[in-house]
Amino acid sequence: MENINKVYKETPFQTAGPFLHIGCMPNSVGIEGIYNSDIGTNPFPNKQSEDLIKITGSIFDGKGEALDDVLLETWQSDENGKYSDVFGFARFVPDKITKKFSLFTLKPGPVKNFDGKLQSPHILLSISSRGLNMSLNTRIYFDDDNLKNDPLISFIIENHNDESSLVAKKIDKKNYLFNVFLQGDAETIFLNL
């Protein structure tokens, strides 16, 4: 079903700037009483906390400084690899003092792709902030999963890139570490979605 219509140009991005919390998470900056609650504070409110994992990390700039004025958004499947309309989206910011973010969520399951092949469990991560003229996108995989057959990971390895920046490290049964480096030798792999 080829689309033969004329294709118009997408409206361009502009930076989200330093005050994006007003629009996206107003309660988090003390603007209370307009929205009942901020969107995305709990990606799986239908689950018990003992079923969740915790992913922590920081977003580092080119000087190695951990940022606290970024907005992070994640999108993922449930534990069975199914996407739903209402669950799986999260929004969060790093802690002002520790500069670390914490995402409490389900460990996603393997997602079946259009061709029926499985993708390894992963979470999409989008980063918006002052200084970023377009939001950045990457993926969080998990180092205790088999990643060899994942189509994106294999593609990266085939193209002589190091996939390790996309892989969260297991700390213990419930905890993973995932740092993002915007620049430098350890620069994270970012994706054109």
Add this chain to the structure above:
Amino acid sequence: MKKKSLLERNYNFQPRINFPDYKSSILRAPSKEKISFPSTLSEVSGPVFTTDILGKNDNDLTLNFSKNNNSPLGHKILVYGTLKDQFLNPIEGALIEIWQANASGKYLHPNDTTPTPIDPNFAGCGRYISASDGYYEFLTIQPGPYPYPNRGIEWRPMHIHFSIFGKSFGQRLITQMYFEGDPLIKLCPMVNSIPDEKAINSLIGLLDTSKSSSHNILAYKFDIILRGANQTYFENKKEGL
């Protein structure tokens, strides 16, 4: 099974990530080339927001933070338009969130240190879910321009920030609307990070005098185009979905 794939982005129509005239980008913009790959179910799916999350004044910024029926300072404006994809199909059910400075160019945010007053009746946030024909509207006040440190002190043109969730995570857009006739637009490094003049012009809300006269407020029209997707059907193995 239906396969959806997002249209490839035209980066000539997008801002440059590395644009040192905008100082904050110097330590934040990645330098390596991004990796492109075909869309998977992960990018073409996304959260769905429904109107039951909305309060009655969520798209009326002149009311949603007002105390004792006091209006915020500044003149009222109506910002409206339609949300479509790159084939001009209207997009229904998209969450549109906006934020902006008050009439004196000050954000109600702990990190805003501009030496201008906050407005106790204005928070500067609003949201809406697009209608079946892609229509959206916000009643608000004219945001002021504001100074910020860049190459010395520079001034942002008057603008409203927009965040939009279409039908998929890969369709997500964060941008800004500017105002027709503002002389600060062409001086702004964030604007000029976009190399294409037509692309810049597509971010400028146009004064709509027809709507302005009937509503006793100034109206600005800002149409938004989100990334489109191709859909194709293809065979897959018996075990299917």
